[in-house]
Amino acid sequence: MSLILSPRVLPILMLIASNVFMTFAWYGHLKFKSSPIWIAVMGSWLIAFFEYWLAVPANRIGNQVYSAAELKTMQEVITLTVFAVFSVLYLKETLTWNHAIGFAMIAGGAAFIFKG
Numbered sequence: 001m002s003l004i005l006s007p008r009v010l011p012i013l014m015l016i017a018s019n020v021f022m023t024f025a026w027y028g029h030l031k032f033k034s035s036p037i038w039i040a041v042m043g044s045w046l047i048a049f050f051e052y053w054l055a056v057p058a059n060r061i062g063n064q065v066y067s068a069a070e071l072k073t074m075q076e077v078i079t080l081t082v083f084a085v086f087s088v089l090y091l092k093e094t095l096t097w098n099h100a101i102g103f104a105m106i107a108g109g110a111a112f113i114f115k116g
Helices: 010-031 037-062 068-089 097-115
Strands: none
Touching: 010 037, 010 068, 037 068, 068 097
16 A cells, blocks of 8 residues: 555556546547537536646655656656547547557657656
8 A cells, every 4th residue: 555655656646547537628528519618618627626636746746756857758648548548438539550659659758758
């Protein structure tokens, strides 16, 4: 249990959870295109509120052991991973080889951040 609560692991788990909220806030409304835009914006804002309660503490806790650049890089890779799953399962969109190659290139670039 102490490993999960460590500043090395807990921020990653919190960033994953925050990204689930944020992905729903930014893209969940696409299944409801007939709803007025103000409802989409307000609904998204309410969902994003909870995302901030995870992301801000995750970055503060994580900064004990990770640099800001490392935290941002983790955030981007997590974002792409969560979005890919969301896109397929929730939006029922197909990911192509082009998507996979592009995501892999971004993940490869992220690896350089942690090499230094």
